[in-house]
Amino acid sequence: MENFIYDNQTKIIFGKDTELKIGQLIKPIGKKILVHYGGGSIKKSGLYERIIKSLEKEKLEIFELGGVKPNPRLSLVKDGINLCRKESIDFILAVGGGSVIDSAKAIGIGAKYDGDVWDFFEGKTQITGTIPLGVILTIPAAGSESSTGTVVTKEDGWYKRSAGSLLIRPKFAVMNPELTYTLPNYQTACGATDMISHVLERYFTNVPNVEFTDELCEGTIRTIIKHSKILMKEPKNYASRAEIMWAGSIAHNGLLGTGRIEDWASHSIEHELSAVYDIAHGAGLAIIFPNWMKYVYKHDINRFVRFANKVFNVEIDFKNLERTAKEGIKKLKLYFNEIGLPTSLSEAKIDGKQLEAMSKKATEKGTVGNFVKLHEEDVLNIYKLSL
């Protein structure tokens, strides 16, 4: 096990009707509130109205900025920064999923920085402050509600890049599983895949003696697989919505990576895909992850055997461990298909024309991944395996 620091200060308020007290939650922290959200769904569902009512009750001053798209855009982040500066916003409430939260995080750090907010995503400077942030989660997937990261896409050149700091963890996350009842199956499936991928990026490590977190990782993945399947048939199953929502948060709150060196190659490879083709991040991961596995499993067959056995209950063939390892990868792919996601680029109607350029971009700052360090050529091979 590696030395580690674990410091997660996000307060989780979980369960039915928890959004009704949002005004009381924010009152001790901020007075001028930017409500940041995506499309019109929160207005149609009545959630927007409930939030505004609760904020007004506490006499908080409300500003708003909607229009966040999946793979959130730098241009809207800059609009948000300008608005925060102009109105001296002192708290940002993100209402939505990972894209909205990531956009809000970027606005928060940009507003406290004199230079160009993209500097953080280019690694040119460190995050030193932010407008404090809270979340009402409506799409469980990204885990951004209690994570230290943000991912934003710069339209000029379609760069999708991440930035991170302990400082940008949300102060709180309000998580009411009922708010996710209306998610279409495709979005639920993409969310589950994103969560599982967050665990897998931590699970595949070269650090020995991390069995406790191995156990937690495996239990988290089993939970997500089981309950995402139930939700495909019963989208209003509260129990399954709740299990998925909480597991998705734990999947990315830092706990499962404690003591481990994490990988993140598949995320880097996928980011190019969703930046260029604007495919949902979860769908992109369903395509990339099994193919990344096929490409690297020989690096540590025993770990893939463990994965196959513990996650998918594949019987271990001690005479042919490689077969067991490959069976686990196959099961993961089948699961993604079962919940309606593509597992190849062709299924997602993406041709091979941009693969060279994407491989180059994915590796322009060096290799990606830690389990196996992948060069431009490796990334291209994984894209080609995914065709």
Next chain:
Amino acid sequence: MENFIYDNQTKIIFGKDTELKIGQLIKPIGKKILVHYGGGSIKKSGLYERIIKSLEKEKLEIFELGGVKPNPRLSLVKDGINLCRKESIDFILAVGGGSVIDSAKAIGIGAKYDGDVWDFFEGKTQITGTIPLGVILTIPAAGSESSTGTVVTKEDGWYKRSAGSLLIRPKFAVMNPELTYTLPNYQTACGATDMISHVLERYFTNVPNVEFTDELCEGTIRTIIKHSKILMKEPKNYASRAEIMWAGSIAHNGLLGTGRIEDWASHSIEHELSAVYDIAHGAGLAIIFPNWMKYVYKHDINRFVRFANKVFNVEIDFKNLERTAKEGIKKLKLYFNEIGLPTSLSEAKIDGKQLEAMSKKATEKGTVGNFVKLHEEDVLNIYKLSL
């Protein structure tokens, strides 16, 4: 799943040599530091000197109070409170295990309260403030390093009682597994039992649809069982010391109880035992827990079947679920014996003379437990089963 709030702000600094930066850690929080500890072992081991050196390097003013005993005493807590008031202590550093940390927590809340600190333990008043607290953990067991609770024993009448609040979670916990190399096997075994019991108190619940935390609970217990057995033979196995130390913290940091209604009957029943006979808490739990299980398993046989199967890999006998349930309880008892703990009162050389009085005291504020609500008579029956 029940609604819940999860809010754990303890920063974990985990790994080798982490205690060497204790001065830097405390400097932004306090200036006048009370170093609180137990016997002389931290002086013999050299830990004390390393701590003092680091505090002095940051020019912090140092006070000290040693002498904390297992099942920490109210009288020493009161000494600590007086010292803190007299010297205007603004930070308490607990160096030790659960007893030292609990004693430090009680000192912290007592120093900020005008009345008798025992009021908190009698439930007469709520905790509203504390001197901030940090921990260097040397005995992994109680989980107090990131928990919200404290347990103190009042010598007058030998009452062992708990108090709790989010406010008393330590600011940080420094956890270096190497500091636990010298623990005798008996203490390691007691620690493992305490950890497992913390999980079991959460595991046995009547709340349905808590599968994610079921999975996390089971993985945590499996980890503790496996690595505590290794440590009986290899006390300086870093990997196992690290797994146990981190699992013990997660066992009691609140995560595994999210969405559940917890039980805590066995702890209440054990507290009387260690208050009266001054037996180690872990050893008391090894006696009480399997007997509590025997007494209540019929209340929900399926949950005990799951426990047997998932934790001890007992094959499920579908024609006789009760047999499977009982096999799991037997396996737990055998495990406690294997790591050298008593599983009956007689093994611990405790006779039955005080059982009536203890049962009365354990239930003087009403029933104990939530999985099954136990009255005085039930508690007596469990003590008798334990003879």
